[in-house]
Amino acid sequence: MRISAPHVLHVAQPVEAGVARVVTDLVAAQAAAGLRVTVACPQGGMLTDSLRVPDCTVLPWAATRAPGPRLPGEVRRLARLVRDVRPDLVHAHSAKAGLAARLAVRGRLPTVFQPHAWSFEAADGVVARLALGWERFGARWAARVVCVSEAERRTGERSGIAASWRVIPNGVDTGRFRPEGDSARSGTGPLVVCVGRLCRQKGQDVLLRAWPEVVRQVAGARLVLVGDGPDAERLRRDAPASVEFAGPASDAAPWYRAADVVVLPSRWEGMALAPLEAMACARPVVVTDVDGARESLPPSGQPSCVVPPEDPGALARALTALLRDEPLRAALGAQGRAHVLLAHDLRHATDAVTDLYRELLGVVPAPVVPH
Missing domain, CATH: 3.40.50.2000 (Glycogen Phosphorylase B;)
Incomplete structure (x- = not known):
């Protein structure tokens, strides 16, 4: 079945800093491109505050940053949310959301996992070995693993993760981040x-x-x-x-x-x-x-x-x-x-992610209407 207007569910645990900015930018671009977009994330923080765009639904998903005894409940809540939302594709951001989303979906829907840096690099000893073991196992439940650099992909491959890879470098809004504009500088000195x-x-x-x-x-x-x-x-x-x-x-x-x-x-x-x-x-x-x-x-x-x-x-x-x-x-x-x-213009990154969704879903692009 070919889908003309995909419904994408983004799952994110971090609601601040870089992951939140990436999700915010993707949601805005995808909603503008005519996709239906839902975001599941913990309440509060920069992410929920910034997702006030038309055609985007934000649903609360209570989840802690690190795995622990609450994980089974987090997975069950996310699985119910997926059943209620009925997305065409799930895009999980960062280690915790990637863990919970892949356990909740288990390959029943096209699932994109984006690590935003590997979890096993953030730990030592037994925790690092467990994180790596999960990433090796969980790759089977990701239609694509999206890395933001070739180096990140190579780290995954060297670590024994057998995935269907796609490298999409990060992009930034070059209109917002530009040399001209207000400066926060106070005081003197370099x-x-x-x-x-x-x-x-x-x-x-x-x-x-x-x-x-x-x-x-x-x-x-x-x-x-x-x-x-x-x-x-x-x-x-x-x-x-x-x-x-x-x-x-x-x-x-x-x-x-x-x-x-x-x-x-x-x-x-x-x-x-x-x-x-x-x-x-x-x-x-x-x-x-x-x-x-x-x-x-x-x-x-x-x-x-x-x-x-x-x-x-x-x-x-x-x-x-x-x-x-x-x-x-x-x-x-x-x-x-x-x-x-x-x-690294933001449009390059967001267009590449949307094209990946279309590839996975067999989407028919909307016809271009001449002016």
Whole structure:
């Protein structure tokens, strides 16, 4: 049976930060393209607040971030929701929603799983082995596993996950994230900005270990951490006076525009959004060499903009070099903006996901009516 107007159910557990932004962007684009869209997610947070678009239904799905004793109930609730909604396709975002959705659906409907970085990289020991074992087993219940970078796909393959892969790089709204516009900057002195959830994944603790050396080398340098998360209190305790905690921002673009350099010292990623957003605002970035990092940068980008993870010394040297070289910062910012416009515009990503749905469902595209 061929479907002309697919009904897509997005399932997401994170309601903040990058996953929430990706789901929000996909929903808006798919609703505008004429798809019926339903989102199941926990109540509250940025995701539910931002999904106020026509032709989108948001349904509460109570779920914790990590697997645990509540998982069987979460799966049962999601299975009932799927039966009530009767979607044509399920798109599960991140590890927890991917676990619950695949257990609830078990291949009875076309299911797209998008890990947004692998769960087994976020854990150690027994937990990591269990997470990897599930991903190997659960791949059978995904019609496609969508990775946001070739590196993320290769990590999955090397780890023994046998899936039907599709790589769709992340995209950002280049109209919203642009060089022109309001700036959040206050005070004086060179400014480094880090935007991201305050958690182990994003590596702000490594950045704080690197920061004293940057201040010794660059007089008056300041660091702003934009975001919130489970590590906020501990990071504040360890931070010197030259570090400001700005809290969460509904719009990070003013902070990118304020920055002389944007940094994201992650321990693992699929392809982080923050460096793409910063480059769209024509700002140079320093990132760690995790999945998706090199693919997100211009091919001609400076090698010094990519440093090893967990290396405060290399991070300090890269930040210092850029803060001391204004012409290089300007050149890298211009290259970054041009690269994002060419390779990471949001429309490329959302169109590719919608095309994947059509492929899986045998959808007949709507005829083009000449004007």
